[in-house]
Amino acid sequence: MPPANLKVLISGGGIAGLTLAVLLERAGIDYQVFELAKTVRPLGTALSIGPSVMPMIEQLGLLEKFVALAKVNDVVSNFNEELQLTSTVNYMEFLGRTGYPNYVISRPHLYDLLLSQLPKEKIHMGHRVATILQGDTEVTVSFTDGTSATGHILVGADGAYSGVRKSLYDQLHLAGKLPLSDQEELPCSSVCLVGQTGPLSADKFPHLKEKYCRFENISGRDKPYTWLTFCMPNNTICWMVIEHLYMETNRSEMVRSPAWDQGVADAMIDKVRLFPIPSGAPGLTLADLIDETPRELISHVALEGKFFETWYAGRTVLIGDACHKMYPSAAQGANVAIQDAIVLSNYLYSMNDMQPETITKAFEGYHQERVDSARQAHETSERFRQLFRKRFINTVIRFMVKFFPQWVWNRVFDKVYSNRPQVAFLPLVEDRGSVKAFPQRSLHLNEDALKVASLAAPAS
Ligand SMILES: Cc1cc2nc3c(=O)[nH]c(=O)nc-3n(C[C@H](O)[C@H](O)[C@H](O)COP(=O)(O)OP(=O)(O)OC[C@H]3O[C@@H](n4cnc5c(N)ncnc54)[C@H](O)[C@@H]3O)c2cc1C
Structure with missing residues (x-):
């Protein structure tokens, strides 16, 4: 258990930052979250949350609440543009193999659930981390509004364009300690539109009446687009349209382009409106979803993928998209960000003092x-991305994948879902899967930590 005065600063109130905050709250470790957005406005789309993080949700006592907000995803159905079913993957296999099904939950619901566990005064909205200063005993973050905060450990959970990572890397670069690959920009090869409708008529969209989440994935024939729909609770549909770019680019180039403004989203909306969707009734198109989605809840985002080599230095450590940004093709980014938070919280909990070498050891262990x-x-995300792209080779891969038997998919997902980390300082949950979870070192750092630490009642 760390000293009572340990203070952790978390930059970023996204999935990684909020999950870590919930865990530190339960561990009784002091923390503050700094989020650049002035109000919580997560992108309105679906998140596929899998067995790899469900043990933690159960350990936190949030399983019932989570299940009430989510839908189980039984099958992923792939269609061509003529809406003929080309292949399916059965996700219910995971229930027996891991003890949990795969869920789909809207991002705002997951944020609300995490935020409901945190005292409001620990979340500071409208704070953008600009620079960090690491000292022998403390670390200080400066925000763009001129204010600052000081703590013993800084966690950069501030996403793909992390302010913490930028400041840390600038310093490492000056010192000649930054690997070349970490100096390169994040490559981007697709952009997408995402949104979530308001409540829809189940007569017009009959799939909404089904118990399970319909997850439908449509591949354009002569166009560089893939589009997906997910039937959610409360008769809403989350949707997403991916445009595969012919040339790889990066954010600086995109932002420099005159087309990169609000108009770019509207232009994409116009292009994709008439794409057909198989949501249960004939003749439906994306326009039937777009027109039912409040415009301010439609977002246009670039999709990048990059794995960073440097995850920590001094008193600063990175988690989530800040250190590994993935294409959403295998729906892994949020799951992996949550896993990072679990494992980092275990290492922080195991620290007996705040000496630099103890902190380095904890960060090394986490990494x-x-x-x-x-x-x-x-x-895996990169391989799945190849299934969506539109070059000839990708068409060949897609054709072959159609004939994959279920056992091949099971092997792919067993590798991913055998990582089911648990929180060392909360009561452990039984592994109910027929494919057992991988051993987890951070459960045995300090056998005392296996004792139930803090069952503090969550903030109301
Ligand atoms: C369209 C789409 C669909 C996806 N679907 C899935 C899915 O189904 N399943 C899945 O597992 N993953 C999915 N992902 C990936 C997932 O969304 C991310 O991996 C996940 O959100 C990463 O969480 P994070 O907290 O690390 O980063 P973010 O969610 O990006 O959060 C970072 C936070 O930090 C804040 N911030 C940024 N800079 C600063 C700063 N300088 N100072 C303070 N705060 C700052 C941001 O405002 C943000 O709130 C999807 C991604 C996209 C784009």
Whole structure:
């Protein structure tokens, strides 16, 4: 258990930052979250949350609440543009193999659930981390509004364009300690539109009446687009349209382009409106979803993928997209970000003092325990991305994949879902899967930590 005065600063109130905050709250470790957005406005789309993080949700006592907000995803159905079913993957296999099904939950619901566990005064909205200053005993972050905060440990959970990572890397670069690959920008090869409708008529969209989440994936024939729909609770549909770019680019180039403004989203909406969707009734198109989605809840985002080598230095450590940004093709980014938070919280909990060497040891342990599994998720995302792209080779791969028997998919997902880390300082949950979870080093750092630490009642 760390000293009572340990203070952790978390930059970023996204999935990684909020999950870590919930865990530190339960561990009784002091923390503050700094989020650049002035109000919580997560992108309105679906998140596929899998068996790899469900043990933690159960350990936190949030399983019932989570299940009430989510839908189980039984099958992923792939269609061509003529809406003929080309292949399916059965996700219910995971229930027996891991003890949990795969869920789909809207991002705002997951944020609300995490935020409901945190005292409001620990979340500071409208704070953008600009620079960090690491000292012998403390670390100070400066925000763009001129204010600052000081703590013993800084966690950069601030996403793909992390302010913490930028400041840390600038310093490492000056000192000649930054690997070349970490100096390169994040490559981007697709952009997408995402949104979530308001409540729809189940007569017009009959799939909404079904118990399970319909997850439908449509591949354009002569166009560089893939589009997906997910039937959610409360008769809403989350949707997403991916445009595969012909040339790889990066954010600086995109932002420099005159087309990169509000108009770019509207232009994409116009292009994709008439794409057909198989949501249960004939003749439906994306326009039937777009027109039912409040315009301010439609987002246009670039999709990048990059695995960073440097995850920590001094008193600063990175988690989530800040150190491994994945294409959403295998729906892994949020799951892996949550796993990072679990493992980092275990190492922080195991620290007996705040000496620099103790902190370095904790960060080293976190990195060692996470790096292979995060890299594997990154590589799986990259392979899945090849299924969506529109070059000839990708068409061949798609054709072959159609004939994959279910056992091949099971092997792919067993690798991903055998990582089911648990929180060392909360009561452990029984592994109910027929494919057992991988051993987890951070559960045995300090056998005392296996004792139930803090069952503090969550903030109302
Ligand atoms: C369209 C789409 C669909 C996806 N679907 C899935 C899915 O189904 N399943 C899945 O597992 N993953 C999915 N992902 C990936 C997932 O969304 C990310 O991996 C996940 O959100 C990463 O969480 P994070 O907290 O690390 O980063 P973010 O969610 O990006 O959060 C970072 C936070 O930090 C804040 N911030 C940024 N800079 C600063 C700063 N300088 N100072 C302070 N705060 C800052 C941001 O405002 C943000 O709130 C999807 C991604 C996209 C784009």
